[in-house]
Amino acid sequence: MIEYIDVTKYYGDNVGVEGVSCRIDNGEFVFLVGPSGSGKSTFVKLMLKLIDADGGKIMYNGYDVTRLENMEIARHRRSMGIVFQDFSLLPKKTVAENVAFAMEIIGRSRRSIRRQVPQMLDLVGISGEAHKFPNEISIGEQQRVAIARAIVNNPSVLIADEPTGNLDPETGWEIMRLLEQINRRGTTVIMVTHSSEIVNAMGKRVIAIRDGKVVRDENEGMYRPEYDGPDAGADGEVFEL
Amino acid sequence: MTNPFVMLRQTFSQIGRNMNMTVASMFSITAILLILGIFFIILVNINNISDSVQENFGKVQINLLDSVDEARSQQIMAEFEPMEGVEGVSFLSRDEAMENFKKKFGDSADIFNKLEVNPLPNAIIVKVPEIENAEGIAKKAEGLEGVERVNYAQDAVDKLIKISNYIQLGALILIAALLAISIVVVSNTIKLTVLAREREITIMKYVGATNWFIRGPFLLEGIIIGMISAAVSSIIIAVIYHQVISIFGLDFALLMSTSFVTEEFLIKNLIVVYVALGVSIGSCGSIISMRRFLDT
Numbered sequence: 001m002i003e004y005i006d007v008t009k010y011y012g013d014n015v016g017v018e019g020v021s022c023r024i025d026n027g028e029f030v031f032l033v034g035p036s037g038s039g040k041s042t043f044v045k046l047m048l049k050l051i052d053a054d055g056g057k058i059m060y061n062g063y064d065v066t067r068l069e070n071m072e073i074a075r076h077r078r079s080m081g082i083v084f085q086d087f088s089l090l091p092k093k094t095v096a097e098n099v100a101f102a103m104e105i106i107g108r109s110r111r112s113i114r115r116q117v118p119q120m121l122d123l124v125g126i127s128g129e130a131h132k133f134p135n136e137i138s139i140g141e142q143q144r145v146a147i148a149r150a151i152v153n154n155p156s157v158l159i160a161d162e163p164t165g166n167l168d169p170e171t172g173w174e175i176m177r178l179l180e181q182i183n184r185r186g187t188t189v190i191m192v193t194h195s196s197e198i199v200n201a202m203g204k205r206v207i208a209i210r211d212g213k214v215v216r217d218e219n220e221g222m223y224r225p226e227y228d229g230p231d232a233g234a235d236g237e238v239f240e241l
Numbered sequence: 242m243t244n245p246f247v248m249l250r251q252t253f254s255q256i257g258r259n260m261n262m263t264v265a266s267m268f269s270i271t272a273i274l275l276i277l278g279i280f281f282i283i284l285v286n287i288n289n290i291s292d293s294v295q296e297n298f299g300k301v302q303i304n305l306l307d308s309v310d311e312a313r314s315q316q317i318m319a320e321f322e323p324m325e326g327v328e329g330v331s332f333l334s335r336d337e338a339m340e341n342f343k344k345k346f347g348d349s350a351d352i353f354n355k356l357e358v359n360p361l362p363n364a365i366i367v368k369v370p371e372i373e374n375a376e377g378i379a380k381k382a383e384g385l386e387g388v389e390r391v392n393y394a395q396d397a398v399d400k401l402i403k404i405s406n407y408i409q410l411g412a413l414i415l416i417a418a419l420l421a422i423s424i425v426v427v428s429n430t431i432k433l434t435v436l437a438r439e440r441e442i443t444i445m446k447y448v449g450a451t452n453w454f455i456r457g458p459f460l461l462e463g464i465i466i467g468m469i470s471a472a473v474s475s476i477i478i479a480v481i482y483h484q485v486i487s488i489f490g491l492d493f494a495l496l497m498s499t500s501f502v503t504e505e506f507l508i509k510n511l512i513v514v515y516v517a518l519g520v521s522i523g524s525c526g527s528i529i530s531m532r533r534f535l536d537t
Contacts, residue, residue, distance in 0.1 A: 077449035101444075101448075102444075106450065
């Protein structure tokens, strides 16, 4: 469970988020929508403790994320997987190495790496591409690699930052099916998106942020371009974490 | 805990992949180490000269009249032995003095061989490590019976030591400045490799790598670059110093009445200094360059 309690973050005089309170239960699938600069990015960064909050609490698994000490931050982040819009794969590592990388850097044994990486590639449906480099596979497959990397350490939360933003609609839907599948295994999925088509068709919970505040929080919500910014479809804004 | 082998593997693949940057860093560190090495050579040799000056001039030479016999000279020696500030008293016979003379002037000592009588007097040498004490001893010696003349070179030595102190201080300040510059240069060079791998670092951070895991390979990279630069600089300096000694060694020895510091001594010390500097420049450089990426 993740609970934001009156969380505030300013960048100088600018509002990042202001008085945000909301609760996301384990196993939920949540869309995070809102126009560019609305505070979605700040919302996610605070959850990962990439920035420090100016006020409020973020409770997660019984601790307050905003109060984590330096040494605990790395462990905290290991409980969350992240998928970026641009996949962020390492170009000089193969598909399998990219996934293994996430396990290596948290000190997993070679044996468990050898065992788990093929399983993950199988789960995301690219087991045949294990030894290819990212530039040798399609962008849909690259996003699958990124997802495999994000979930290989069994995070309880998967944060997907516009995972379909760079994909054509058909490939985007394949990724959505994959995310749904991961969600069904019990992983909480929080997805930032500008795609009304996806939000409206999935019928999941929608949290809309505008000017740093939560303006809408609906189960089985809809995307509202007039509030949530223009529908980006396949080519979304570049959302930089 | 982090597997050290994983980190080591990462370091080497990193060095290999960023070969250009690695070589650039090595060039800058080597250049700086070479300049530092030249100052080091100057410093060590000045030290050596000033030591040998102290050695040569840290004494009072009491020339004796020819009429003084051995018993009297023993008496005179006994006067100085218990004095404060005296390290030793010895007798220098006129024959020994002549030998020393000939040694010092080498080939041009022929002229002395033609002399029928040795014009040098017997003398008593009072060793005075602290040059300030020489004056009192000289005064006392002048008053004694059988003493012809007293020689000591306080003013010249004082000046020389003062000058060499200033030179040493200046060299140390320059070395400190060069070190600061070199850390900036290296941290900028490594910053470029860090920038080139920003994405990798970001991913590492997001996936939950500890700061030390991220920093580790860069730190090792800095240290390895520093060590290689230290090795290269040591070799270059050794070659240069060898050349300098073989070309100017003799003139120097005649001029300063002391020789250059030996190659062996210099290189031994320089390698220690270089490895220490190379490693600290490399590691400081990489830590500084990584700071902005790891502040959270």
